[in-house]
Amino acid sequence: MGRGDLTNREWSLVEPHLPLSGRRGGRWNDHRTVLNGILFRIRTGVPWRDLPERYGSWKSVYERHRRWSADGTWDRILQAVQAHADLAGRIDWGMVGVDSTSCRAHQHAAGARKAAPRVPKKDDAPAPPPRRGARTVPGRADLQDPPRRGGGCRPMALLIAPGQWGDAPQMIEVLDRIRVPRPLxxxxxxxxxxxxxxKAYSSRRNRRYLRRRDIKHTIPEPKDQRANRRRKGSAGGRPTGFDPDRYRRRNDVERTINRLKNSRAVATRYDKRAYVFHGTVTAAAVRLWLKP
Structure with missing residues (x-):
């Protein structure tokens, strides 16, 4: 077993949720070897053609990763390992943090053909060509992270969006993606x-959504919003509550992003299609959940 490959315990958690057959109905073989090859590429960021021979044909490894990204297999695996962690009491539902990060697009992420892929996906935006001197990229991951007791940080949900989009409008959608099954x-x-x-997530729309779902929140109010509220007087509403002690735990989600970006294929976007990059980030999240 190579460094970073799945252990027997980790493989036993993933194996029941992998598809048994391909598009033509033929049975897929050697899922574990291919899965280890996918995780190796995500961890190291090497081109698919440079995968070590012990993982088999690079075309088979890439094609299976692409299909699993398109048909939602990676999302189902993530929910399964989260359900196993929740059953073991490893998820602290008392505090969930939200934050975003930018993943710079490599030049290999440009040039995607406009034709639809063989396995279509709703979110199929190709990466625009990188611009000289650009600091932001067309990939943004909004992450929800409930810290595990003992200091572990793992993502609960993620969203890939264009780098020029703001943070606040994405909060509701990424919160709606939190869905942990209950096996019992x-x-x-x-x-x-x-x-x-x-402060980037402070908006009336977000606070109204959280109140409607009876979710308490700690989001600081920017100076301009506070001044605008005071200018309106009683029509501006009551001041927002803020707990500085709870706000200190926001660093957990930042540490989670750092752990995800230890995978080089997440820190830099090499995938041309957004749905494939979503699968790459989700697979990296699965790897974090599998670790004890």
Missing amino acids: GGRPRTRPDHVSGD
Whole structure:
């Protein structure tokens, strides 16, 4: 077993949720070898053609990763490992943080053909060509992270969006993506007790959404919004509550982003299609959840 490959315990958690057959109905073989090849590429960021021979044909490894990104296999695996962690009491629903990061697009991410892929996906935006001197990239991941007792940081949900989009409009969509099944029965858990975020997520729309779902929140109010509220007087509404002690835990989601970016294929976007990059980030998140 190479460094970074799945252990027997980790493989036993993932194997039941992998598809058994391909597009033509033929049975896929050697899922574990291919999966280790996908994780190797995500961790190291090497081109697909440079995968070590022990993982088999690079075309098979890439094609399976592309298909699993398109048909939602990676998303289902992430929910499965989250459900296993929740059953073991490793998810703290008392505090969930939201934050965003930019993943610079490599020149290899440009030049995607406009034709639809063989396995279509709703979010199929190609990466625009990188511009000289550009600091932002066409990939943004909004992450929800409930810290595990003991200091572990793992993402609960993620969203890939264009780099020029603002943070606040994406908060509701990424919160709606939190969905942890309950293997022992019952509806999936979708609502945390508390949400924290920085000033970028302060908006009336977000606060109204959180109040409607009965979710407490710690989001500081920017100076311009506070001044505008005071200018309106009683029509501006009541001041927003803020707990500085809870806000200190916001660094957990920043540490989670740093852990995800330890995977070089996440820190730099090499994938041409947004749905493939989403699968890459999701696979990196699965790897974090599998670690004890």
